[in-house]
Amino acid sequence: MKASSTVLYGRGRWRHLSRPLLDHTYPELMAKVDLRSRLFLSHLLVMLIGVTSLVIIGKISSPRFFVRSLEQLEGPGFRLQYVRTRLVEGFEIAWNRSTFWSVLAGTTAAVCLSYWVTKRITQPLTEMEEITHKFAKGNLSERMSSSEIHELNQLAMSFNQMASSLQDVEQKRRELISDLTHELRTPITVVRGYLEEMAEGRISPSPDIYQQLTKETKRLERLINNLQELSKVESGYLPINPQPLALRPLLESLVQRFSDQLLEEGPMLELDFSEELPLALADVDRTEQILVNLLGNAIRYTKHGLIKIEVYTHGGYLFVDVSDTGIGISEADLPHVFERFWRADRSRSRNYGGTGIGLAITRRLVELQGGEIFVSSQLGKGSTFTFSLPIPSSQII
Numbered sequence: 001m002k003a004s005s006t007v008l009y010g011r012g013r014w015r016h017l018s019r020p021l022l023d024h025t026y027p028e029l030m031a032k033v034d035l036r037s038r039l040f041l042s043h044l045l046v047m048l049i050g051v052t053s054l055v056i057i058g059k060i061s062s063p064r065f066f067v068r069s070l071e072q073l074e075g076p077g078f079r080l081q082y083v084r085t086r087l088v089e090g091f092e093i094a095w096n097r098s099t100f101w102s103v104l105a106g107t108t109a110a111v112c113l114s115y116w117v118t119k120r121i122t123q124p125l126t127e128m129e130e131i132t133h134k135f136a137k138g139n140l141s142e143r144m145s146s147s148e149i150h151e152l153n154q155l156a157m158s159f160n161q162m163a164s165s166l167q168d169v170e171q172k173r174r175e176l177i178s179d180l181t182h183e184l185r186t187p188i189t190v191v192r193g194y195l196e197e198m199a200e201g202r203i204s205p206s207p208d209i210y211q212q213l214t215k216e217t218k219r220l221e222r223l224i225n226n227l228q229e230l231s232k233v234e235s236g237y238l239p240i241n242p243q244p245l246a247l248r249p250l251l252e253s254l255v256q257r258f259s260d261q262l263l264e265e266g267p268m269l270e271l272d273f274s275e276e277l278p279l280a281l282a283d284v285d286r287t288e289q290i291l292v293n294l295l296g297n298a299i300r301y302t303k304h305g306l307i308k309i310e311v312y313t314h315g316g317y318l319f320v321d322v323s324d325t326g327i328g329i330s331e332a333d334l335p336h337v338f339e340r341f342w343r344a345d346r347s348r349s350r351n352y353g354g355t356g357i358g359l360a361i362t363r364r365l366v367e368l369q370g371g372e373i374f375v376s377s378q379l380g381k382g383s384t385f386t387f388s389l390p391i392p393s394s395q396i397i
Contacts, residue, residue, distance in 0.1 A: 124156060330379045
């Protein structure tokens with residue numbers, strides 16, 4: 001019984017001592033070691049293997065080679081067998097001492113060099129970690145410094161580009177919230193003002209007031225619909241069904257529709273296209289939406305003059321130009337016209353009824369159909385919006 005109890009106690013103790021090692025696997029233990037320690041230990045491991053191999057091989061083979069060299073020196077009347085043992089012992093002593101100092105000096109140099117190299121490699125990564133923590137706190141202005149190591153320098157450049165993109169997205173998000181708040185506040189303030197005045201009896205209901213209230217509610221409805229449309233377009237939830245499409249009937253219908261809405265002193269609408277116009281590979285509903293947005297913009301900013309629609313082909317694409325003789329856009333503002341809620345003159349666009357979303361939707365609809373959209377303009381002389389749609393391969397001559 002005593003022997004049995006001793007064995008059980010020994011096993012229980014072994015289990016108790018070994019449980020921490022069994023509970024943590026090797027990958028878990030290594031995951032707790034940072035990259036700098038891993039690199040440093042890997043360098044030391046390589047150095048240790050090299051030094052150990054050198055010492056073992058030298059210890060085994062060097063005396064044999066030395067004895068063989070002594071045997072080659074012997075000849076007739078010249079024997080070293082009496083002093084060979086002392087020579088070998090002296091060689092081993094000299095070899096051991098020189099090996100010791102060589103290993104000591106080499107190890108010291110290797111450790112210092114490994115530490116320096118490891119620090120150079122991990123320093124940009126440590127800097128990146130610190131910057132990401134600042135990003136998490138909302139500070140997006142920090143950037144990584146360049147590195148002499150090509151790969152790390154490329155990583156720093158990519159990281160800085162990502163940081164600039166994030167900062168730009170954050171800035172646009174703030175501008176979007178500010179612009180959206182302003183756009184919603186204006187009609188809500190007008191509606192509330194009229195309702196409060198009528199409720200308090202300071203003004204009497206009239207057809208003009210009802211028309212103004214209807215106008216503001218329609219403006220709210222248009223803004224909400226545009227926001228919903230933009231959200232669908234940018235998230236990829238808007239279905240696109242490209243099919244061979246004849247633009248001529250669509251353009252003629254739109255020109256007739258808009259011409260009926262223009263006043264006599266308003267701009268003239270002109271349609272110019274070739275009789276042998278090829279089909280376009282496009283979604284008819286989305287293409288109509290693009291044309292309605294562009295024509296609506298042209299009419300909104302052109303009180304007098306001409307609005308011309310021209311269609312032509314080039315390089316496997318069908319191009320549509322919508323040009324006007326309106327107020328135009330300055331050269332500095334041209335790169336921003338397709339941005340959400342952007343307006344060169346907020347008060348001017350608000351007076352004309354624009355929300356700053358239509359052109360953003362238009363650009364995305366064109367891109368989703370495989371085309372591109374461009375704009376050229378001169379302030380005070382008018383603007384030209386050009387978008388392209390692909391032509392089916394069977395239509396390309």
